Amino acid sequence: MSAAATPQPVTPSCGSCRCFDSEPASVERQIPGLRSLGSGYSSVKSGDGLCRYHGRYLAAEYRCPQFQAGKAQASKGWRSTMVSRRSGPVDTTSTGTPQSSAMRLR
Amino acid sequence: MTSTASIRASRTGWRTLFLKEDWWAIWIGLGLLAAAILLFDAGASMKWIAVTPKKWHTIDQLLFQLQDNAGRYALLFGLWAGVLGIAVHALGIDLRHFLPAFLFIYGVSLLIFFLGEWDRAHDYNLEPPLVALALGLVIANFGKLPAWIESGLRVEFYIKTGIVLLGATLPFTLILWAGPVAITQATIVSLATFGTIFWAGKKLGLDRRLAATLGAGGAVCGVSASIAIAGAVGAKKEHAPISISLVVFWAIAMIFALPLAARSLGLPTGVAGAWIGTSEFADAAGLAAAQAYGGYAGNVPGVTGNPEAAVRAFTLMKVIGRDVWIGIWALVLSVVATTRWEQTGIQGRAGIGEIWRRFPKFVIGFLLASLAVTAIAQSHSFADYKNIVEPNLVAPLRNLRTWAFIFCFFSIGLTTRLSAFTRAGAKPFYAFTLGVAVNVTLGYVLSTRVFSGFWTALGQ
Numbered sequence: 001m002s003a004a005a006t007p008q009p010v011t012p013s014c015g016s017c018r019c020f021d022s023e024p025a026s027v028e029r030q031i032p033g034l035r036s037l038g039s040g041y042s043s044v045k046s047g048d049g050l051c052r053y054h055g056r057y058l059a060a061e062y063r064c065p066q067f068q069a070g071k072a073q074a075s076k077g078w079r080s081t082m083v084s085r086r087s088g089p090v091d092t093t094s095t096g097t098p099q100s101s102a103m104r105l106r
Numbered sequence: 107m108t109s110t111a112s113i114r115a116s117r118t119g120w121r122t123l124f125l126k127e128d129w130w131a132i133w134i135g136l137g138l139l140a141a142a143i144l145l146f147d148a149g150a151s152m153k154w155i156a157v158t159p160k161k162w163h164t165i166d167q168l169l170f171q172l173q174d175n176a177g178r179y180a181l182l183f184g185l186w187a188g189v190l191g192i193a194v195h196a197l198g199i200d201l202r203h204f205l206p207a208f209l210f211i212y213g214v215s216l217l218i219f220f221l222g223e224w225d226r227a228h229d230y231n232l233e234p235p236l237v238a239l240a241l242g243l244v245i246a247n248f249g250k251l252p253a254w255i256e257s258g259l260r261v262e263f264y265i266k267t268g269i270v271l272l273g274a275t276l277p278f279t280l281i282l283w284a285g286p287v288a289i290t291q292a293t294i295v296s297l298a299t300f301g302t303i304f305w306a307g308k309k310l311g312l313d314r315r316l317a318a319t320l321g322a323g324g325a326v327c328g329v330s331a332s333i334a335i336a337g338a339v340g341a342k343k344e345h346a347p348i349s350i351s352l353v354v355f356w357a358i359a360m361i362f363a364l365p366l367a368a369r370s371l372g373l374p375t376g377v378a379g380a381w382i383g384t385s386e387f388a389d390a391a392g393l394a395a396a397q398a399y400g401g402y403a404g405n406v407p408g409v410t411g412n413p414e415a416a417v418r419a420f421t422l423m424k425v426i427g428r429d430v431w432i433g434i435w436a437l438v439l440s441v442v443a444t445t446r447w448e449q450t451g452i453q454g455r456a457g458i459g460e461i462w463r464r465f466p467k468f469v470i471g472f473l474l475a476s477l478a479v480t481a482i483a484q485s486h487s488f489a490d491y492k493n494i495v496e497p498n499l500v501a502p503l504r505n506l507r508t509w510a511f512i513f514c515f516f517s518i519g520l521t522t523r524l525s526a527f528t529r530a531g532a533k534p535f536y537a538f539t540l541g542v543a544v545n546v547t548l549g550y551v552l553s554t555r556v557f558s559g560f561w562t563a564l565g566q
Contacts, residue, residue: 031333031346032526033350034329034346037328037350037390039261039263041197041263042330043129043463043464043465043467043468044466045337046464049337054451056452058337059338059460062452064453065451
């Protein structure tokens with residue numbers, strides 16, 4: 001089979017990356033003022049979250065070459081399972097600066 | 107199925123119906139509406155539990171009311187705590203924190219509600235929305251709140267629930283009649299405001315993604331638009347908080363400024379509501395301003411029109427004219443950011459599904475509630491509607507809506523930190539403020555000149 005015919009691997013989207021945090025309560029903590037006249041639990045937020053690698057706020061459908069597979073979540077009952085499935089990986093560790101986070105992840 | 111596909115499938119599956127507060131606002135609003143209809147059909151009414159304070163003159167009258175209705179107020183607390191508690195538990199918020207926090211919010215809201223019914227309250231501008239907001243601001247910025255209170259401060263959840271209930275008090279025929287005008291007016295102002303802020307931001311050297319986030323915050327639906335567009339265009343982490351700070355600053359300022367300006371100009375309630383709907387930046391803030399202005403009708407010389415008209419015109423303009431289009435804004439800006447703006451090393455993949463994903467779902471509940479009550483009203487004569495349907499079905503739902511709004515207004519104050527306003531920086535402030543000037547001026551001209559007759563008629 002020629003190289004041209006080899007299917008390119010598709011990078012999974014940010015929603016399932018370990019650098020991506022879209023858990024509503026966490027997003028509300030990290031974006032000051034969000035709860036004042038908005039919400040991390042609203043439909044307009046969709047599955048968006050914070051990327052610690054790039055230091056950006058992104059839609060879950062974005063992709064990048066630095067994708068890292070998400071961590072397995074310990075089940076804490078039906079509710080946390082549902083939240084995790086909807087939001088992608090939930091990471092509650094300190095985020096630090098984007099640079100320090102990126103170094104730590106490497 | 108790959109993990110990504112699995113996540114996407116679960117995101118769009120039935121679970122979403124219990125993981126977003128928009129859907130919970132629908133379940134609660136329509137659930138209360140269904141209960142009210144069932145009771146109405148059985149010849150009863152929900153008005154016993156949907157209790158609100160009545161006018162009072164002396165402290166003795168106030169205490170008598172409280173004592174006489176203590177059981178009803180306790181049961182009303184149980185109703186709200188029950189339905190909201192189920193929802194926040196499903197959202198993952200700790201009930202052990204939410205319930206005491208909500209008890210605090212309910213208790214203070216009760217006092218604010220009573221204060222608003224003092225027969226001299228209007229002499230001192232003690233409109234419940236403004237008092238709730240001001241009191242919350244004072245407590246949050248000059249006192250120290252325990253951490254557990256935070257769990258109960260769900261501004262958006264309360265306002266969305268209130269808007270679904272508001273649908274039950276708004277004839278669907280009115281939405282059909284006024285909707286196109288609201289959409290036309292809102293579209294003109296939204297495009298002009300976004301264009302102004304984006305252009306000014308670029309001229310001032312701001313990152314285009316920040317300029318777009320600021321522009322949408324000013325043009326569409328405030329904080330919600332800021333967060334939606336920041337995600338859609340892949341903004342830097344600090345962009346959304348900058349935009350949110352400016353939106354909150356101007357939204358809070360407009361809660362006081364717009365009713366004051368409209369009052370000094372003697373605008374009818376429908377016209378003022380349309381102006382507030384065009385020029386306010388957030389649903390919750392705008393409803394506070396509109397409800398406060400509606401309270402002036404019949405109490406402040408020179409303010410004419412139906413008290414409900416301010417809230418109705420505001421809702422048509424803001425919710426139907428501006429909020430529902432956020433998905434289209436997100437889709438367009440996402441495509442532009444990916445294809446036209448500087449690359450960030452991250453690839454966007456916006457599709458048509460973006461429109462539905464970001465659609466403010468609570469609007470569906472608002473429309474369904476309006477349809478249901480309009481259908482019931484159609485089966486009664488006008489006299490029966492006024493004498494039977496209004497007091498036994500619509501009025502209790504309006505009372506519950508008012509409660510939800512007061513919870514929200516008090517929560518706005520408690521979640522607003524004045525010190526956060528300095529974070530935005532000068533250039534974003536200048537760009538956004540230019541947009542505010544355009545927005546308020548254009549909104550005033552369209553509401554009071556171009557479509558004046560239309561909005562005045564709405565209030566009669």
